[in-house]
Amino acid sequence: MATSIGSLDSCKPTNNNVGCPPQNGTASVHDSHPPSTIASSDATLGRHLARRLVEIGVQDVFSVPGDFNLTLLDHLIAEPGLKNIGCCNELNAGYAADGYARARGVGACVVTFTVGGLSVLNAIAGAYSENLPVICIVGGPNTNDYGTNRILHHTIGLADFSQELRCFQTVTCFQAVVNNLEDAHEQIDTAISTALKESKPVYISISCNLPGIPHSTFSREPIKFAISPRMTNKMGLEVAVEAAAAFLNKAVKPVMVGGPKLRVAKAHEAFVTAQDVSTMIRCEQKSIIFLINNGGYTIEVEIHDGPYNVIKNWNYTGLVDAIHNGEGNCWTTKVRTEEELTEAIATATGEKKDCLCFIEVIVHKDDTSKELLEWGSRVSSANSRLPNPQ
Structure with a gap:
């Protein structure tokens, strides 16, 4: 697992390609056409995140409003291809995103800092155990509050803002705390591509005063993620099938139980088409x-x-x-x-x-x-x- 906090600890790719290959694939970047310029009013962090979600196949985002994420929600719902589904509580939103990821390949939920983040945590932990790419987005504290030793509402009464992050570190494969615009583009893209690559949830915290501020890094359409086809090792597959068949034939009471790795390997239909x-x-x-x-x-x-x-x-x-x-x-x-x-x-x-x-x-x-x-x-x-x- 990796964590990126502002510009202090950015997780940078090992090359210039930003992609989301499966486990044994390779990433590439499609750049056959120059990216179009975006109007300054739309060249914001919030709109970039919305466009990224739509690009990877998310058409519905499940949310519970809170004062730390309201501006972010404004910019997400301004994206024509993205529909906001308001949920009754954060745990419902998390499980809805879990189900969406099962059906559509990737899901997303938006909650507010600490009171919402800790509430959605159990759903994200479930998605982690089930190998589901869920983008968990949290509206975080104002950038001016970091390092001030202030106690914020909707928290547990400590000036340490990292408690929520520490909780998510154990149940997500990447964590990004976005509290400046300079590397926000990179952090968001790295988080999303990691979720798709690892087929696990990721945590993205975005300071509440950043989503609506235009920035040059969001002035163009995002370069699309590219996934190379997953190649099967035919010889290895044959050996595995033979070994599995031999194992089952020796069993007195054979039982086959399908686990979450079926979904990652895109083999669930073959296992089900048996039932x-x-x-x-x-x-x-x-x-x-x-x-x-x-x-x-x-x-x-x-x-x-x-x-x-x-x-x-x-x-x-x-x-x-x-x-x-x-x-x-x-x-x-x-x-x-x-x-x-x-x-x-x-x-x-x-x-x-x-x-x-x-x-x-x-x-x-x-x-x-x-x-x-x-x-x-x-x-x-x-x-x-x-x-x-x-």
Whole structure:
């Protein structure tokens, strides 16, 4: 992770190319046409940031207003290609940007200093763990307040303005504190390109008195980021697939769990196109799908049971019937006993062998493995230890 604070600690690229390549790509800069000149009234930090967001695919920015970010919001909403979505609280804004990044590839939220930044922090931490490029923009203190030992409102009552920054350093891949215009252009571009390159959130704090001030560095359209196509190592991929297949074939109870790296590798569609029931039916798959329904969070039940571990169940077989909708070959059933399960398997492998078969197996909430029961007991004992004598 890197931090850039004003002109004191700028993070500069190792060459003149500003880009956002994937992990094993290279960056380049498109400059086939001279950038057009921007009117001085629009040559501001706020408008530059807005244009950058639009350029990378952000059309909606999720925000909660506060006095430190109001001028910045004025300049963001002045950008025709950017729509401001006002949220009820900062955590909602952060999770909205998280969801937007999942759907669109990158998201952005705007909050105010400390009271807003600390509120949105949990959503940004989630985006970090899920490898989501979320641009978290915070309206920061006036540049004249830095170093004055003043205590500002909406803070925790300390004159140290770095508390929010220190919190974000652990859950973002780059942090920029923009409190002067000379290197604001570089800091913003570096932060955004790093988010795209690393597929992680970044933190950008912008002093509240800077967004509307024209500056020569914002007088031209920003040079576009360029991403080189990601090249696959075919030989390495083949070896990896063979190793994975061998590992699964040796497993007694194989289970595949998709993690956040699927999104970074742009492989989520391939992993899902395996679970998509409607596509299976359309493609005339003859798979047998078992859904084990234990009615709740069994792993939590074995640690500490309570009514909060029970979930509202769906009619899962009815859901598959709705997806089927009378088109293609599909058969569903719900079983509650061992005899019914044996009969269902016989039907799926016999009379309905030309169908996609979906079998929902209803089991008791405590019907689990010996290993999970033992693990739950150990965790329960560990969690309930009494405090040591003082």
